[in-house]
Amino acid sequence: MTAPRSASSSATAVSKSSFYSSPSALSVASLLSSCRSLLGLQQIHAHIVRKGLEQHPVLATRFLSLCAAFSAPAYASSSFDRIASPNLITWNALLGAHARCSPLPTIVSLFNLLRQRSPVPPDEFTFPSLLSSCSRSEEINVGSSVHATILRCGLETDVFVGTALVDFYRKCREVGAARKLFDSLLLRNEVSWTVMIAGYLSSGDQTSARSLFDEMPKRNVVTWNSMIDGYVKSGDLVSARELFDEMPQKDAISYTSLIDGYAKAGDLASAKFLFEQSPDKDLFSWSAMISGFAQNGRPGDALKIFLEMHNLNIKPDDHIVVGLLSACSQIGSLMLAKWVDSYVIKNGIDITKAHVLAALIDMNAKCGNMERAARLFESMPSKDLISYSSLMQGYSIHGAGHKALELFSQMLEEGLLPDDVTFTVVLTACSYAGLVEEGKKYFELMNKYRIVPSSDHYACMVDLLGRAGRLKEAYDLIKSMVVEPHAGAWGALLGACKIHGDIELGEVISKRLFELEPTNAGNYVVLSNIYAVADRWADVPKNNSEQYSLDDKSVSPRSCVKNWHGFY
DNA sequence: TTAGGGTTAG
Structure with a gap:
């Protein structure tokens, strides 16, 4: 030089x-x-x-x-x-x-x-940084003119420059162009191969990626991790695990990719096993485990992992915090929510970031601190669908269905388009507030927004009609469903049969429910309660309900729709 | 005549 x-x-x-x-x-x-x-x-x-x-x-x-x-x-x-x-x-x-x-x-x-100002013209060290910025912004035009400049300077033969160019084209989703460049490289190192493999993986071509992976003379940790993560992202956990086991030296990323894959597939046992095996856990590893448990309805386990991390004096980032908030929202303890809220602030987490703020509003709303939830909501410069839904759900859970519906109108006035989750929240609010006609109106309104009612929506409607004593209407609605009604819908109706003492329908519904979820104790309990209320004590024991509490919450639609977090 | 700069994965 x-x-x-x-x-x-x-x-x-x-x-x-x-x-x-x-x-x-x-x-x-x-x-x-x-x-x-x-x-x-x-x-x-x-x-x-x-x-x-x-x-x-x-x-x-x-x-x-x-x-x-x-x-x-x-x-x-x-x-x-x-x-x-x-x-x-x-x-x-x-x-x-x-x-x-x-x-x-x-x-x-x-x-x-x-x-203009450098004493000598740009060299082969100049362009890789410049190109990586173009790749990050996916600015194909800027990158192409940089490519032309590189050719004019005669620097395209440098392995760093060449690799950065391949990476640029693949990040702009020009895999064909990337491959052409890759083939023309006079010199390739592990990074060049890895970049090309990553190109195939992000375009969903695992086969081409794997054949390059097998073909390349020397792999590094990044190569292995890219290939493993590609398999995980495509849902092929078996191939991912095979490669992981073959990998000579694993780092935190190798573990986290698989942990995340297992957790997202609901296999928490495998995720936890690998997590415990991984020698150097970083924030991503902790986060994968905490969110994994939180998203699979195991908030207690999520909290346990968090405490383990906390005891090691590891400072959280926003991903950890979102997982933690989601777990706490499911636990529903006001005291815990208050601690977590101040923990988030104390650790300097930026709560103006949309995903953090939404989770914070959601937790406060679900744990009963509506004042804090509303204040956070008001602090948002532009309110989004998720935050609206969270706050609405909070009001609805805490008996202020009207307030939830007011918010819904405000949301529509602001020009936000409701999605399927918003409607589930709205229908639940109507149900809790006993607003039958409003509920029916909103159910109809879904058509206008081209949202096909799901089992959850039907379950809400069945609950709404059932609570209001319109059992026949509710039963007819279930029977009219195009999709197969899930246990939540039947459970809502069974709960209504209990409230209104309808033994006959209660027995029909129970039969269906026992088939659908034979191990759910709650269903047996409700049927027992129906018999008990009707003074038919002789029928009570045949449902084996003695060991369970007489709490029918487990069959209300709450049990199937309560965790909005998982939807987003 | 040595120092200092560049590309890849969650």
């Missing part, structure tokens, strides 16, 4: 020999190489300024690459601006500090500045 002009420039305070002769430059260099945090970097920076080493080209460049590592592009720029004569290497480091997180227009104007 050409030696940058700045080496001989008088503006460069430190000469070649003084790099060795200056003990302070040497000590700062070693401080920089052991720097592990942004705070540490700031302290070293203060040191650099105090010692008058800001113009030192090597130190400045190392400093900039650490800014890249800690995602501090603004910090990098402000320090770069004080360098009198940056050389190309320093320019490249600055570009690198911006590549991962700054918007593409910023990167492009930096690149143009580099071309």
